[in-house]
Amino acid sequence: MNPKKIHIIAPYPKGEAPSQRFRFEQYLGFLEEHACEIHYHAFHTQKSWDRLYQKGQFFRKFLDLNYNFLRRWALLFKLAGAKHIFMHREMAHVGPPVFEWFLVKVMRKKYTYDFDDAIWIPNYSSVNARFQKLKCYWKVPYLIRWAEQISTGNEFLANYARQFNPNVQVIPTTIDTRNQHSKLVDHHRKPIVIGWTGTHSTMHYLDFIVPILRKLEQEYTFVFKVISNKKPDYQLQSLVYQDWKEETEIEDLAEIQIGVMPLVLDAWSEGKCGFKALQYMSLGMASIVSPVGVNTKIVEQQENGLIADSAEEWEAALRQLLRDETLRSKLGEKARKSIIENWSVEAWKENYLKLLRV
Template sequence: MKPRIVIFAPYPKGTAPSQRFRFEQYLPLLEEAGYEIVYKSFLDQQTWSLLYQEGKYLNKAWGLSKSFFKRWRDVFQLRKNDILFVHREMSHVGPPIFEWFVSKVLRKKYIYDFDDAIWLPNYSEVNAKVHRLKAYWKVKYCMKWAHQLTVGNEYLANYAQTFNNNISIIPTTIDLENHHNLTTNYDKNPVVIGWTGTQTTLRYLDELIPVLSELEKEYDFVFRVISNEKPQFDLKSLEFIPWNKTTEIKDLAEIQIGVMPLVEDQWSKGKCGFKALQYMALGIPSILSPVGVNNKIVKDGLNGYLCSSTDEWKARLVALITNPELRKSIGQAGRKTVEEKYSVESNYGKYLEVLGG
């Protein structure tokens, strides 16, 4: 009989991309392998849905209070042989009291997983109030007390090794069989250039808007933004699609060119390139900023493009807008990259190795 895997995560199951594509898509495979999965989120669905809304402070305070009480109950219900897997943090806000209690009082080992530079403050106007309750300093202690670390890329591993040498790099991955199982139509007109992300990351598009504004005067295309908030861009080509879990793959697969602009900073260096991997999994040719892991995922001109300047962005966009065969060749090469290196199928064994260690 295999032991239980108890997963401690900040958010309810199926809500946060970091959880969905970091480990949740492996859970059915682990259950098939004989593991019992126990999922323990810090926030319940109601608290999660209102946490980043304006006002409702009493409801938020009550929800967070319940979350802390529930987390203590979760900890005291642990069994002797449980495998503990902590994604990012055991509590969404506050100090690492639960990680400390589990490791120092209960003397239990835990696997600590993260896929961003979460030790760095990173917030926008949307989550500024919640940011004040965060304890970014706790990440180093969560790493130090852990038995094993699993991180999304080499940049994160290089930082983590200061605190813990037992590190496995497991990229954030795509489920090509059950989720990203469509491919784009390379011959569709007008061409759809697309981007997907949350409202907190819309700012990364600022450098691209002048390029698109110039190009839409010469070329017929649609610029599709899939997000949970409508952007205020002055573009005649803009098409806003509200993010919807049930239609996200269909909405993405209608894109012929995927873009992922980033700024060169420490937070961006810690990102795991998931946006690019989503595009590439659907056969969408992708244009990225050469920041962090993007340089490892994409071989410029072979399975995607890396652009450092406005002129490069414009040239690559024009090339893909005007050449459907180029879109197809780059897109298919990108899909193959995901199949070989960034799919659930190609990385499942790494999780089994960590869980068995």
């Protein structure tokens, strides 16, 4: 039997971006088991991606950009005979939807379009702020309209997409609880570790709970662990920083007993797919999340985690978990069970076969 060729178009190299790793990359092996031949086409090369968020090197980045555009034009010729095209976010990291227009309007190709954030809203790194207009956020409705079908990470994103295309389904961002997130938190270990993981661009959400942690330091002994790509400058006695590393990601996360995910209520946060909560809970962590977006679907109050909104609620939730080891263990156990049943690769993998008509 001839394998079905699936062409995956994505902005970033394989294994580099959480949006890709946990949206579709962890399903590639499963698709290959079902006689699929995967052709992966990233806009960035590994070298251009490594340079992208470094300060300076503007001329080198300009050369990278032009080279990657040439690679995209070459890709269009490779797609001449393609029958299964899966596009995540966009064909080019910057610029108007020229490649997508050519693919659909000239080559008459159909594609499945996938996104997991409110990517129509400007959101950019301070390092490249001066170039943010090149992102052309206005192109997203066109990419949705031109697609044959759309998969989104949550209902908020799906409702946005349905304004432009009725063929929309929700496939949540999921966790591989068998092969990756399989280590469990030890709730008996002391001192207790409260923790957060994420990129420096989202670290500002922690500003809200830093004064609360500073207050609790006067009463409890704990560690506040931040796993990121940039060290925070918070004045906390309990702060421990750790560089994020893919090879030790799970082991580093599993040292946290109380995972925190504070957010503010805005359109960008509504579009997020609750990935931090999913990661925390899959490892058996007791988590506290803000009641924003999909978080209220993932977390059931006092069942598999805690939901806190105001500063008073966050302080009370942290106090409760710092004091009660039995509660931490109980919430963590139920959290992992709920992820396996509702938010895991195993629970959703068949949907990818249907989505790609394999």
